[in-house]
Amino acid sequence: MSAVSEAPDNNVIPSADTDADAQQSVDAQQSVDAQQSGVSAASPAVSTASSVDSAASPAIGVSSPAGSDNSTQRQPGKYYCPYAVVALRIVVGALFVMSGFAKAVDPWGFIFKIEEYLAAWEMVQPRTIILVVAIAISAYELVFGFLLMVGSFKRGAPWLLMLSMAFMLPLSAYIWIANPVEDCGCFGEMWSISNTATFWKNVAIVIALGYLCRYNRCLRRGVYRPTIQWIALSVALLYTILISLYGYNIQPMVDFRSYPVGTDLYALLNEGDSGEDADDEDVAMVYERDGVEQQFSIYDLPDSTWTFVRRVSPHAVKRDSGFAIYDVDSEDVTDYTISNTGDMLILVIPESNRVDIAYTYAINEMDKAIRRAGGSMIALIASTPEGLARWIDMSMADYPCYIVEDTSLKQLARGQMSMVYLHDGVIKWKRALSAFQFDVVDALGNGDLSVADIKVDDKWNFYFITVFAAALLLLLALTQEFILRLLPKKQKKQLTLQSEK
Numbered sequence: 123m124s125a126v127s128e129a130p131d132n133n134v135i136p137s138a139d140t141d142a143d144a145q146q147s148v149d150a151q152q153s154v155d156a157q158q159s160g161v162s163a164a165s166p167a168v169s170t171a172s173s174v175d176s177a178a179s180p181a182i183g184v185s186s187p188a189g190s191d192n193s194t195q196r197q198p199g200k201y202y203c204p205y206a207v208v209a210l211r212i213v214v215g216a217l218f219v220m221s222g223f224a225k226a227v228d229p230w231g232f233i234f235k236i237e238e239y240l241a242a243w244e245m246v247q248p249r250t251i252i253l254v255v256a257i258a259i260s261a262y263e264l265v266f267g268f269l270l271m272v273g274s275f276k277r278g279a280p281w282l283l284m285l286s287m288a289f290m291l292p293l294s295a296y297i298w299i300a301n302p303v304e305d306c307g308c309f310g311e312m313w314s315i316s317n318t319a320t321f322w323k324n325v326a327i328v329i330a331l332g333y334l335c336r337y338n339r340c341l342r343r344g345v346y347r348p349t350i351q352w353i354a355l356s357v358a359l360l361y362t363i364l365i366s367l368y369g370y371n372i373q374p375m376v377d378f379r380s381y382p383v384g385t386d387l388y389a390l391l392n393e394g395d396s397g398e399d400a401d402d403e404d405v406a407m408v409y410e411r412d413g414v415e416q417q418f419s420i421y422d423l424p425d426s427t428w429t430f431v432r433r434v435s436p437h438a439v440k441r442d443s444g445f446a447i448y449d450v451d452s453e454d455v456t457d458y459t460i461s462n463t464g465d466m467l468i469l470v471i472p473e474s475n476r477v478d479i480a481y482t483y484a485i486n487e488m489d490k491a492i493r494r495a496g497g498s499m500i501a502l503i504a505s506t507p508e509g510l511a512r513w514i515d516m517s518m519a520d521y522p523c524y525i526v527e528d529t530s531l532k533q534l535a536r537g538q539m540s541m542v543y544l545h546d547g548v549i550k551w552k553r554a555l556s557a558f559q560f561d562v563v564d565a566l567g568n569g570d571l572s573v574a575d576i577k578v579d580d581k582w583n584f585y586f587i588t589v590f591a592a593a594l595l596l597l598l599a600l601t602q603e604f605i606l607r608l609l610p611k612k613q614k615k616q617l618t619l620q621s622e623k
Contacts, residue, residue, distance in 0.1 A: 198340040201333075207341045210330045211270055217327065218267025218283060224310035225260035226366045227584075228374040230536035232256040235307035242302035249476075253370065261362040262286065268358045270334070273344025274351035280334040287328050294321040311378035347602050349609065354595055361591040368583070369536070372557045375584035379533045381549060383580070388462040388547025391445055445534075448525045450507045459524060462547035465497030465574060469521075470540045472531035474505040474513065481539055481555045482517040487567035488541065489521050495572050504528035543573060551578035 225232040233249070233256050240247055263286070270279040297306055298321040306320045315323070346354050368375055381387060406417040409428035418424055431452065447456040460466070467488055471477055489499045501523040503510055510523055535542050537554035544550065565571035598605075 198337060202337045202340050204341050207334065207337055210334055211273060211338070214283070214327060214330045214334070215267045215269075215271025218263045219271065220267075220312070221309055222260045222262070222264025222267060222362065223365075224312040224378070225256065226264055226362045227369055227376050228310050228378065228536070229253065229256050229260070229366050229370045230374075230532075231310050231379075232260065232307065234532060235303075235305075235310075238303050238307075257363070257366045257370075260366060261359060264362045265355060265358045269351070269355060270338075272346060272354065273341070274346050274348075274354060276339045276342075276344065280331050280338050284328070284331045284335055287324060287331060291321075291324045291328055294324045297321075345599050347606060350598065350602050350605055353598055357591055357594050357598075361587065364587055365584070372554055373536055373540070373552045373580055375580045375587075377580075381534050383549050383551060385549050386547055387544060387549055388460045391447075391456055391460055445530045446527070447502065450510055450523075450525070452507065452525075455524065459500055459522070460544070460547060461498060464546070465492060465495055466544040466547075467492045467497070467499040467573060468534075468542040468544065469499065469501040470531050470535040470542060471501065471503045471505075471513075471538070472528045472535075473538055474503055474509050476538045477513070478539065479516060484555060484558055484563045485517065486520075487563050488573065489519075491566035491569070491571070492573050494569060495574065497573070500524060502526045502531055502534075504531050543576070545574070551576065553578065 233252050236252050236256060240252075262282075266275075266279050266282050269275050270283060294306060294317070297303065298317045301317060304317075305314050306317060308315070308320055308323075344351070365375055377383065381390070407420060407423060408415055408417050408431040409424050410416075410431045411424075411428045415431060416424075416428075445456070446454055447459050449455050469485060492499050499521040501513070501519065501521060503513060503523060503525060504527060505513065505525060507525065510525055513519070514523055535552045535554075537556070539555045540552060541555060541558075542549060542552050562571065562576075566573065
């Protein structure tokens with residue numbers, strides 16, 4: 123019996139200890155709940171001390187009040203300077219925005235530059251892949267440069283830009299040393315800098331980004347709250363895609379090239395022309411014998427053992443534009459092809475191996491329309507004399523066709539096939555042939571619409587899209603407090619935590 127009676131006693135003692143532990147856990151949980159709600163509650167001494175210590179510990183990255191002594195606080199470091207962080211955010215972010223914008227607004231220019239690199243490395247790739255890569259790189263630079271500039275995604279933005287520089291810095295060093303291309307194309311046609319300057323620019327950017335990767339999160343303030351900064355990202359991304367697609371399918375909204383809308387092309391191509399004072403004595407004739415070319419005056423021509431090659435105008439030598447037009451006999455006819463009176467259409471084909479024969483109907487209809495209005499039309503093609511003859515036969519062209527170097531044509535207009543309209547020698551508009559709707563082409567052919575009636579204003583479209591995007595971003599910055607109040611507290615907390623990762 124004694125053994126049996128002792129068993130209950132042994133069971134009773136552990137039961138009491140278990141109840142005490144359970145009661146202590148309940149008290150501790152009540153203390154935590156009271157601390158979170160701001161209401162004081164009775165708790166054990168250990169739980170109370172823990173609560174006090176927890177309340178005294180500031181959040182990571184948030185400065186504690188002056189004079190507080192907390193060994194667990196994360197210190198920014200002795201090299202941290204908030205003014206330096208702000209300045210580097212703006213400068214480095216603006217450089218990436220400018221670089222991304224220059225590529226995005228003129229995707230054809232960036233495509234040609236990428237193909238120039240690939241040709242130097244003997245790595246030919248399909249044009250579609252290059253297009254996707256070109257738009258992706260421009261969006262990457264513009265969007266994350268903008269986010270860095272406004273202080274959003276404080277950890278992700280500088281590290282992602284540093285990731286891109288891990289590729290760009292070695293590439294710029296290679297270009298500086300090997301010089302496979304004359305211009306790196308970092309800022310497109312907007313700003314051309316030497317390969318040496320490009321390398322040292324990238325070195326400075328890497329140093330600045332290294333500082334921001336370490337200290338950018340120490341400065342918590344930014345234009346947009348972490349909860350809604352993804353909206354600013356979406357607006358910047360959509361803006362980049364819009365201007366890229368416009369530039370690829372129509373023409374660049376902003377033209378940084380040598381022949382923008384408003385350029386007097388006739389005057390530019392005839393620089394140095396002495397007009398009526400020109401003398402036949404200034405004209406030189408180029409002849410060839412045994413593979414050697416030599417110039418002769420028209421009053422001192424060689425014998426029949428020499429073969430005529432071309433005529434050289436002194437005005438072409440004086441021309442600073444670098445734009446030269448040749449006929450099928452390789453004779454320089456730049457001075458005689460562009461008219462300075464009336465209306466004129468110029469068909470531009472910088473890549474004769476990529477022409478689409480389906481556009482010949484639209485081309486011939488436009489030719490009829492401009493002739494009906496008393497104007498003229500010519501075609502400038504980057505091709506050989508044999509290729510030019512094939513185009514004339516294939517397209518049944520009734521208009522004069524000439525040969526121009528492909529780089530000059532890419533400066534004049536973007537796209538595989540495009541049309542440039544001149545009035546009195548001045549460029550009025552440019553358009554890729556793919557941008558003309560069929561009903562417009564049909565109306566031009568029927569006489570219901572004239573070429574002069576076509577009104578195009580790429581700059582107005584650019585201003586509209588840019589001002590609209592800027593207005594959205596400004597409105598978001600001004601109303602973000604109101605937007606935050608509309609979000610449920612749980613969702614607001616989740617978005618904040620996710621954005622701070």
